[in-house]
Amino acid sequence: MVVSIHTLAGAALGALTGNPLGAFLTGAASHAALDAVPHTDYRTAAPGVVDGLLGLAFLTWLALVHPGGAAGTAALWGGIGGMLPDTEVAVSHLFFKGRMKMHFPSHSGLTPHPQVPPPRGVWTQAIALVLAVVLLAARLA
Numbered sequence: 559m560v561v562s563i564h565t566l567a568g569a570a571l572g573a574l575t576g577n578p579l580g581a582f583l584t585g586a587a588s589h590a591a592l593d594a595v596p597h598t599d600y601r602t603a604a605p606g607v608v609d610g611l612l613g614l615a616f617l618t619w620l621a622l623v624h625p626g627g628a629a630g631t632a633a634l635w636g637g638i639g640g641m642l643p644d645t646e647v648a649v650s651h652l653f654f655k656g657r658m659k660m661h662f663p664s665h666s667g668l669t670p671h672p673q674v675p676p677p678r679g680v681w682t683q684a685i686a687l688v689l690a691v692v693l694l695a696a697r698l699a
């Protein structure tokens with residue numbers, strides 16, 4: 559899935575834990591779980607850069623605005639946990655032409671990472687995005 563959805567989903571699920579460490583680990587676990595959902599990833603680096611910046615902007619908003627008190631702090635750490643695994647993907651595509659060895663389970667091939675063509679692969683991401691936003695909004699309200 560795209561990194562901004564990983565970040566939102568990690569934040570939403572991390573907020574449920576109520577503590578930073580649990581949130582971070584939940585966010586990272588959600589990354590592998592969402593990568594197992596059939597989806598369409600972009601094929602060039604440029605959309606990934608924009609997507610990564612959107613994810614970072616969202617994390618910055620969580621850090622600066624502190625919405626939801628303890629749940630907001632957990633959301634921040636969950637979002638970091640959800641986003642962090644794609645750092646290796648960004649480094650690989652930006653500096654090694656996509657040929658760097660991956661270590662995160664859903665990137666290395668240890669766990670599933672099925673690709674499906676649009677529109678189905680876009681719809682699965684749209685559904686994940688809506689669920690994450692609704693869950694996060696409810697948790698931070």
Ligand SMILES: [Zn+2]
Nearest residue numbers: 559593643644
């Ligand atoms: Zn990933």
